[in-house]
Amino acid sequence: MEYGLKPLGREKLWLWLMLVPTIIGLAFGTIGSLLATLTLSFFDWDLIGAPTWAGFSNYVQLFQNESYMEAFSNTLKFSAMYVPGVVIISLLLAVLLNRKIRGVGIFRTIYFLPTVTSAVATALVWNMIYGRDTGILNFMLESVGLSPICWLCTNNAMLSVVIVNVWGAIGEGMIIFLAGLTAIPRDYYEAAELDGASGFQQFLRVTIPLVTPSIFFQTLIAAINAFQAYDYIYMLTRRSGGDSSVPVAVFSIYRNAFHFFRMGDASAQAIQLALLVAAFMGVMFWWERRYVVYE
């Protein structure tokens, strides 16, 4: 066992006292609640009467429940657009900023702003910007001769929501890529140049392989965020009565649990979301072993 301070006498008690909050958190917050949600998913319960055993019926019903299947497929569609969007754009920005040009600090600050500010506040402005007749975006389109778009109507809402979410996430991705890029030793580029590699070849053969750990990490983070995306989507697509025009998985969990008080259904949906995250991580770690280059 590595170096460690030995607790003396009564300090053993102190040691565990300092861990008490963490252990409570494990018991009630994370591991305990995972087990509790798993248990609840096998019952029907409205929080008022006694829970009744439901077996696997909550899981079977998930696949017959049209509104949940819509929410789940929306989450997948959203992720399929959001994850590549965030990874590619933030990598591109980081490569540009890594050119050692002036004003890097200012650009970094500007791109990072949405990460700091609340999705609720910025979504309210996006709502105005996306306005069909009054929004600034359609005004810009019209002024270059294009026809206006109903950004938040059912056909386009998904794309509009992805744009806002990507806008909100590229700052953080850029910082992670920038850290990965600055860690690449200059010698590698000098050696490549001596061998006559062009700038683009250097990017393909030196930068991309050496930045794969960051690509891996950023893809993982972006996907986890995508599966759990809620704030912007709720704010941009909510309709009267608490409904949404682009319901996603988290929205469905929230609504089943706290509007309809179907605790069993909501728990089964939460477990399915957790399984999706776990499955994705499994695939990613398999991919990591095959393709990610660590020095």
Added chain:
Amino acid sequence: MTKSLQKTVLDTLAYLVLGIGALTMLLPFVWMISVSFREPAQQYSRNLIPDPIVFQNYADLFRVLPNNAFLALVFNSFKISILTVIGQVLTCAMAAFVFAVVKFKGRNLLFALLLATMMIPPQVSLIPNFIIFKYMHLIGTQWPLILPAFWGGAFGTFLLRQYFLTIPRDLVDAARMDGASLFDIFWRIYLPLSKPAVAALAIFVFKDAWNDLLHPLVYLPTDMQQTTLTVGLAFFQQQLQLGGKFTVLMAGAFLSILPLLIIFFIAQKQFIEGIALSGVKR
């Protein structure tokens, strides 16, 4: 093309792309501020600079909502966020110290278990936690938002532990010679020496608590006296008193992001380095 010409061309291209991108990033913020200084009748105007510039919308926030509701929202947000920061920093630092410095049976197992919880989506905890707080009769109060901050967490514990590991062991040995207790070493050596990491964690936690939408929505009544500024803002539009005025709404939105903007501009380094750190040394 010569080497230097090629560099100039590429640099110009980089500036062009970064510049257009930066304008896109800024547009929503600029628009928010612009609308917030307009007369309500001009809320849909396409002019960037308001004419005339009015401060009435900011005054309206404090005047039009009944019972000083806007002040209550601001107070609630500060109260919940600050208590969350205290809870997280304290409990995560204690656990991080024990995991980084003290030798005891089961240390590695417990730490691995804690790290594994990072993979559990927070939505999974929401339902059982709601049920527990319901049986404690705490739904509708701010306790369900504050109490969980005092039960540690994988992210904060991991972040601080990584920093604690960089503090030289000689300091601990020297303090031990002088008869310092475990808690003394934590309180008088590790915490004071870890200010940058503690600051980074505090900022992250404050940001997340301040911007949180889902948890206040679940636990708090949507009544303007009880809820947070972020959630209050989400329901501003439905407030009859504001009559759907975007100018007032934007003034509220800007005030709601102002504290974080100020913190960000003061502590930008900690913020950005904290993110970079979590990305590189996972």
